Amino acid sequence: MNSANSAAVVVGVDGSEPSLRAVRLAAAEATRRRRPLRVVHGFIWPLLHVPVSPAPDAPPGGGLRHQAEELVAAAVREAEATAPGLAVSGEIIDGEAAAVLVGESPAAALIVLGDRGLGGFASLVVGSVAVQVAAYADCPVLVARGAERPDEPVLVGMDGSAAAKLAAEFAAETAVARGVPLVAVHAYRHPASTGPGDMQPLVYDEARLHDTEDEVLAGSLAGLTERHPGLRLIRRAVHGRPGAVLAEASGSAQLVVVGGQGRGEVSGLLLGSVSQSVLHHAQCPVVVVRASR
Structure with a gap:
């Protein structure tokens, strides 16, 4: 995460309603x-060698470049109306949308984008641009989706991994800024492995297992309230699949935060299965936090 005071929140726009929703969310954040x-728009047409200027006999204000300028200007106006007094700038950058936003990420505090854009396939729950940016960006990525519940808590998924701990720090900062509690959820299915080659017991005490997993959760959150004064922290250890547990819990949250890759994920994956599941099924906006490469 870029911690420089000058680092901006970056929002990707394409003129679609989801991207305008992302603008409002980004302005508030x-x-x-x-x-x-x-405000950034990835302008792909020059890469495809498509003429972007108006034809010689076309009326004034024509051409693809002018259309891009108009949609960026509209997004800037939307941001200024949402947050009067906020410093807002807009830019058109030649390139494919996901590549442009990933290119912005090293110098950004946060990237915000809609869950779907113009030209997306109707069968996709979350568009390919959102998934690609969440997988490759060098800063946290906020995807605007689901319902807005400003009075509900921020939710963070915990599994003891380094990525989850980064997510918890971001979620704690966000919860304090929004003036709501942080609910830290740890989903578990079986007793944890104690070492290489050991076997999980076929029969175990569910109550004892819950207490053990709650202790694991408490340990992974150690020091969080001290580092974030004013944080109201709630722990929840829940038996179930992590993706399904977080998706269900997101129905009573204003934001869910997950690490880009959790414990037990295949190391070659840029975006873990749990974070992908939450991106596709959460009922509120989602933030994916990845460790910088």
């Missing part, structure tokens, strides 16, 4: 974090 907002 930039205001809370006291960051400027940067």
Whole structure:
């Protein structure tokens, strides 16, 4: 995560309604974090060698470049209306949308985008641009989806991994900024392995297992309230599949935060199965936090 005070919140726009929703969410988040907002549009047409200027006999204001300028200007106006006084800038960058946003990520505090854009396939729950940016960005990525519940808590998924601990720090900062509690959820299915080659017991005491997993959760959250004064922290150890547990819990949250890759994930994956499941099934906006490469 870029910690420089000058790092902006970056929002990707394409003129679609989901991207305008992302603009409103990004403007509110930039205001809370006291960051400027940067509106970015990936302009792919020059890469495809398509003429972007109006034809010689076309009326004024034509051409693909002018259309891109208009949609960026509209997004800037939307941000300024959402958060009066916020420093907002807009830019058109030649390139494919996901590549442009990933390119912005090293210098960004946060990237925000809609769950689906123009031209997305109707069968996709979350668009390919959102998935690609969440998988490759070098800063946290906020995907605007689901319902907005400003009075509900922030939710973070915990599994003891380094990525989850980074997610917990981001979630704690966000919960304090929004003035709501942070609910830390640890989903488990079986007793944890104690070492190489050991076997999970076929029969175990569910109550004792819950207490053990709650202790694991408490340990992974150690020091969080001290590092984030004013944080109201709630722990929940829940028996079930992590993706399904978090998706269900997101129905009573305003935001769910997950690490990009959790414990036990295949190391070659850029985005873990749990974070992908939450991206596709959460009932509120989702933040994916990955460790910088």
